[in-house]
Amino acid sequence: MNRLxxxxxxxxxxxxMWIVLAVTGVLIVASIVFIPARYEGSKEPxxxxxxxxxxxAETLPEPDAGQHESKPEPAVIQTTHFTPPAERxxxxxxxxxxxxxxxxxFVHTQVYAKNLVGNGLNCVNCHLxxxxxADSAPLWGAYVMFPAYRSxxxxxxxxxxxxxxxxxxxxxxxxxxxxxxxxxxxTSYSYWLATGAPTGKELAGRGYPKLDKPPRQPDAQRxxxxxxxxxxxxxxxxxxxxxxxxxxxxxPLWGKDSFNAGAGMHSVxxxxxxxxxxxxxxxxxxxxxxxxxxVAQFVDSHDRPPDPRVKK
Amino acid sequence: xxxxxxxxxxxxxxxxxAGQAGVxxxxxxxxxxxxxxGTGNISACMLCHxxxxxxxxxxGFPRLAGQNRDYLVKQLKDFKAKLRTNPLMRPIASALNxxxxxxxxxxxxxxxxxxxxxxxxxxxxxxxxxxxxxxxGNWDKGMPACFACHGANGAGIPPHFPSIAGQNAVxxxxxxxxxxxxxxxNDPEGLMKAVADKLSPEDISAVxxxxxxxx
Numbered sequence: 001m002n003r004l005x006x007x008x009x010x011x012x013x014x015x016x017m018w019i020v021l022a023v024t025g026v027l028i029v030a031s032i033v034f035i036p037a038r039y040e041g042s043k044e045p046x047x048x049x050x051x052x053x054x055x056x057a058e059t060l061p062e063p064d065a066g067q068h069e070s071k072p073e074p075a076v077i078q079t080t081h082f083t084p085p086a087e088r089x090x091x092x093x094x095x096x097x098x099x100x101x102x103x104x105x106f107v108h109t110q111v112y113a114k115n116l117v118g119n120g121l122n123c124v125n126c127h128l129x130x131x132x133x134a135d136s137a138p139l140w141g142a143y144v145m146f147p148a149y150r151s152x153x154x155x156x157x158x159x160x161x162x163x164x165x166x167x168x169x170x171x172x173x174x175x176x177x178x179x180x181x182x183x184x185x186x187t188s189y190s191y192w193l194a195t196g197a198p199t200g201k202e203l204a205g206r207g208y209p210k211l212d213k214p215p216r217q218p219d220a221q222r223x224x225x226x227x228x229x230x231x232x233x234x235x236x237x238x239x240x241x242x243x244x245x246x247x248x249x250x251x252p253l254w255g256k257d258s259f260n261a262g263a264g265m266h267s268v269x270x271x272x273x274x275x276x277x278x279x280x281x282x283x284x285x286x287x288x289x290x291x292x293x294x295v296a297q298f299v300d301s302h303d304r305p306p307d308p309r310v311k312k
Numbered sequence: 313x314x315x316x317x318x319x320x321x322x323x324x325x326x327x328x329x330a331g332q333a334g335v336x337x338x339x340x341x342x343x344x345x346x347x348x349x350g351t352g353n354i355s356a357c358m359l360c361h362x363x364x365x366x367x368x369x370x371x372g373f374p375r376l377a378g379q380n381r382d383y384l385v386k387q388l389k390d391f392k393a394k395l396r397t398n399p400l401m402r403p404i405a406s407a408l409n410x411x412x413x414x415x416x417x418x419x420x421x422x423x424x425x426x427x428x429x430x431x432x433x434x435x436x437x438x439x440x441x442x443x444x445x446x447x448x449g450n451w452d453k454g455m456p457a458c459f460a461c462h463g464a465n466g467a468g469i470p471p472h473f474p475s476i477a478g479q480n481a482v483x484x485x486x487x488x489x490x491x492x493x494x495x496x497x498n499d500p501e502g503l504m505k506a507v508a509d510k511l512s513p514e515d516i517s518a519v520x521x522x523x524x525x526x527x
Binding site: 129230244282 | 448449451454455456460461463464467469472500501502503506507
């Protein structure tokens with residue numbers, strides 16, 4: 001299979017068939033992994049892939065709000081998430097180069113996809129650990145769920161459509177063309193991260209963990225106090241981030257260099273869930289449910305670039 | 313009081329009162345005098361921190377040269393306020409007034425920072441682990457990369473996050489162990505405690521050695 005893929009990429013350019021083959025590849029890899037005998041003998045025989053209860057079919061992310069409205073909550077807190085392959089096991093050769101490029105675009109978007117970005121963010125700012133970290137919308141959790149129907153535009157959306165959404169809203173930019181190097185690289189990287197994951201299954205750790213409703217109505221004023229105590233040291237007292245050598249070392253939470261008003265993070269529900277699980281950096285899950293909602297309300301109450309879909 | 317008798321301090325104070333934020337030459341000079349000769353009953357900093365603030369690696373005395381100024385001032389204040397304990401540093405910091413702290417911090421911050429590529433390249437069995445922790449962290453335990461908070465290549469993110477690259481390994485591991493043991497408690501919002509708690513003894517050894525000379 002790998003050799004076949006290599007062959008397809010041999011003449012320096014990616015053939016569109018590659019994507020089809022990649023998807024088929026995932027299906028084949030997944031089925032091989034799940035032949036029990038083979039599974040026992042595989043590199044990580046103890047690894048259990050936790051699959052969330054797949055009760056609802058419509059779990060597609062919308063760029064604007066309520067991404068995981070119907071995402072079922074895992075019954076217990078999952079400690080054994082699907083584990084993507086280690087970075088050092090990245091394949092070499094042309095396929096490997098494309099995967100590596102995808103990783104670089106994802107982590108250093110400001111450098112590797114400079115002209116597609118309209119703010120100061122990188123993909124990794126919201127999808128932690130290079131898109132690997134469970135509970136911060138990891139790429140492996142997303143990849144296996146596409147293509148899928150999306151109620152928002154009443155059609156089956158490709159994985160590329162989803163990537164395009166984050167370019168347009170989260171990065172306030174321009175989506176790369178679907179046959180562009182950038183798109184192929186990001187898809188290759190995601191495909192590789194999902195190596196061994198069952199397709200079409202909502203894996204534990206996908207998206208953000210569902211957050212309980214707050215005991216009290218979210219309040220931006222209380223949120224301001226949470227922000228000052230827990231967030232300002234990194235994101236700045238003014239929330240505009242902290243720069244080193246003209247690049248953001250800590251990203252802006254609002255203002256012209258942050259995500260736009262059409263972005264998933266501009267839904268308080270999403271922001272609260274992300275913040276609860278992942279912020280303050282290195283101290284995820286240390287805020288109370290109420291604090292997470294309040295600070296999310298506060299963050300999303302600030303000015304930022306407008307939603308590009310709204311006509312002025 | 314030493315305060316009133318020190319003309320450099322008075323100038324510094326006047327400048328401050330005049331609303332001058334920049335580091336004046338007088339501050340650095342006054343700081344250099346303290347660092348090299350001490351003042352009153354305070355011994356010269358260089359006795360322990362090295363002639364040019366490079367530290368004394370085997371003893372675990374930290375490098376101060378090129379460290380960010382605000383961080384240095386905070387540490388001196390923390391020693392004085394007993395928020396950070398050390399039998400050698402506490403009496404010294406306690407004897408410094410705020411103006412002297414600012415001067416000496418300005419001086420050390422003005423010295424050249426550690427440069428990558430100096431010192432022998434290391435390549436031991438624990439180097440890959442050290443590099444992994446510094447650059448990528450250990451997310452299985454929820455630990456971010458050291459460089460996420462300490463900046464690209466550990467050069468620091470002023471004003472709150474110190475440079476850690478080129479710091480000596482003994483000192484780094486002392487600090488990590490102190491946070492783990494709960495004897496260093498002056499980190500804002502417990503950010504370093506949360507990190508240190510997720511490091512095994514092997515991790516501490518590997519990451520400290522790596523940071524002393526990261527590639």
